[in-house]
Amino acid sequence: MAAGPLAAGAANAATTRSAEKSGGSIYARLGVKPVINGVGVVTVLGGSIMPPEVVQAMNEASQWFIPLPELHKKVGARIAELLKVEGAMVTCGAASAIQVAATVCITRGDQKKLQQLPSTEGLRFEVVQQKTHRSGYEQQMLAAGARIVWVETREEAERAIGPNTAMMFFLNKAEPMGAIKRTEWIELGKKHGIPTFNDAASDATPRENLWKYVHEGFDLVAFSGGKALLGPQASGLLLGKKDLIEAAMLSLSPYGGVGRGMKVGKEEMVGLLAAVERYLKVDHEAEMRELGRRVTEMTTVLSSIDGLKLERHVPQIANEVPHLAIEWDETKIKATSQQITEKLRENDPPIHIQRPGEGRLLISVWMMRGTEHRIVARRLAELFRAG
Secondary structure, X not given: OOOOHHHXXXXXXXXXXXXXXXXXXXXXXXXOOOOEEEOOOEHHHOEOOOOHHHHHXXXXXXXXXXXXXXXXXXXXXXXXXXXXXXXXXXXXXXXXXXXXXXXXXXXXXXXXXXXXXXXXXXXXXXXXXXXXXXXXXXXXXXXXXXXEEEEOOHHHHHHHOOOOEEEEEEEHHHXXXXXXXHHHHHHHHHHHOOOEEEEOOOOOOOOOHHHHHHHHOOOXXXXXXXXXXXXXXXXXXXXXXXXXXXXXXXXXXXXXXXXOOOXXXXXXXXXXXXXXXXXXXXXXXXXXXXXXXXXXXXXXXXXXXXXXXXXXXXXOXXXXXXXXXXXXXXXXXXXXXXXXXXXXXXXXXXXXXXXXXXXXXXXXXXOOOOOHHHHHHHHHHXXXXXX
């Protein structure tokens, strides 16, 4: 059974801290201080920490010249085989996968059409999207020449679909907020012959999700490669229909067009393949037990402080792992959530956690290494007691 991020993190933690103290790490030389990550797998903090087998694969890949398009196809075919889906390709992040998906749905693999983008004259260019599924990544589709058509109900979606519709966009983590659920969105797409795309960037837990949405009927599905998979941060996965994936590969560098700037190196391709292979072997149940234990330890430390409501929280969708949720009345405990998060960032090492609102904190123990969760619990207790 492959070692998971927790085991790898524990093994690397002592080495990392030693390097920091000696001033020998690359970050110390640059004057950038590493932080304790209590937020989770987020791009702004560097995604995740790659396990040794991923680093080794990338290092080996870096030593040779290869025909990049051939490697891209072979790596995609291997990932598709592992995940039991028709097609797969490595992109340079989940946002890249969004643009690639829009591009292939607009051009349907026609090279002449691909070269004319972002001009969509004579092409299908509209993307139907629920208003509640506004992702912040619409610019990736707009860059391909798309225009977003916003809807709220099934009736509106039916009216919005027409001769100019190229794709139907679904934001997986927003499903609870939308009126049109996954199965109904897929049904609409199939009824009208429109490809459906699911942005599931942060939803690779549990691992069955990697093939679940494709098997449900989505034509294209995107995942981040540098989050739960612990692959290279600058990598993503686009999965789905074989013909669409094959056409989509022509939308990225080394080919020309709107995707020329989205280069996926041989190191990222091989690294993400190694990450997927490892992810499918990891004992995820053992990891969940360890994360739960960390939350329990933190709860024990903080339970002696009157006025705190402490709860083990697992998000309904996206980052479905144990978190510690803390709530309190800011008029009774004279410490605001804003003050707490600011003080934590002033800590040495700095501690980053989520602040969902006033009197609320959310702490992910997922990407913490070694005994970092104990450091966070002790520091929080000090700040709450100090008021």
